[in-house]
Amino acid sequence: MDARVNRPVPPPVRPIGVRIAGTGSCLPAKVLTNADLEKVMDTSNDWIVQRTGIRTRHITDRQAGESVKDLAVAALRAALSDAGLTAKDLDLILMATMTPEMECPASACIVSQMVGAGHAGAMDLNAACSGFVFGMNIAHDLIRGGTYRTIGLIGADTLSRLMDYSNAGRSTAIIFGDGAGAAILRATDDTSKGILAQSMHADGEGWKDIYVPHTDHDFPAGTPPDRSKCGYVQMNGSSVFKFAVGTFPDLIQETLDKAGLKASDVDMFVCHQSNQRILHAARDRFGLPEDKLYINIDRVGNTVGASVPLCLDELRKSGRIRDGHLVMFVAFGGGLTWGSSLWRV
């Protein structure tokens, strides 16, 4: 018998839109200024501002027990409140982080317990700085597939705990800050809302450009193992910089092409805040006016998985991202990974 003949006929697929129902964010209270860094390492405010655009970053108070879960919970609660929902409305919590509380359980499970999300699914995803954008694509498609209705997506990182605040770590410690941002993605009957084009890429050859060694075996071939570097981010800054300057514009163009749009059609570009010079280069390449590519790196530094949702929350709260806008999210980072998500919000 032809199995195809007896295959059950699937119900007609009802188109489902996906909207960003709420956003929230949290920065630790403790501020680390360039002047603070000048006191502990051989650097200067001028060098940091000129090379990165960063003036301050926020870091968790580890002695007081503050950690990534606290930032993530505050961001998620704020996003739920913004959406007019409670944790019980969530079907799934996804947390993009490369600095989880522990190896097990997933930080998303701890966050779920703290916010009271009951038996909603919960898991972490690690794509370094690209994590939140990858998470947007995954959560969106889970909702559009019809199985999940409401997903809490968090991007949270505390890179300060992987920084060597001495001369040996000065090229990385000046960049990174801590933070968390969250968005509630929700099914809607308005099918105009959701992702128009997306991408997720990785090049594992580039893992050596950003990694955190813990044992001698973690150092790439050709790099002598050095125990003093274990537990700290090792970054080939200039290599990542070159990769980013080339990749960002290509990623934007690739996403526009998929959607059949021009850069001038997009109302706002929300880009991972890695280095102000990388953001300016992307803006110049597309001839974008200053107010169309958001920059907050001067205040918060590079917050890794929190970078994109922090921008998103600030832009929504200030009314610069509004209902119906076309918004492109782009990020790149460790892995190496890079990805995009173009939304009609």
Ligand code: UT7
């Ligand atoms: O989030 C995704 C992943 N990360 C990134 O996107 C980071 C991308 N890379 C960068 O942002 C830049 O490469 C950095 C900001 C990390 C470094 O800037 P750079 O212009 O690439 O500097 P460099 O590493 O090429 O170093 C230039 C000089 C060196 O001195 P010499 O060898 O020329 O004498 C460094 O030792 O600057 C020196 N240097 C510093 N000087 C003062 C490095 N760090 C510092 C510092 N203060 N903090």
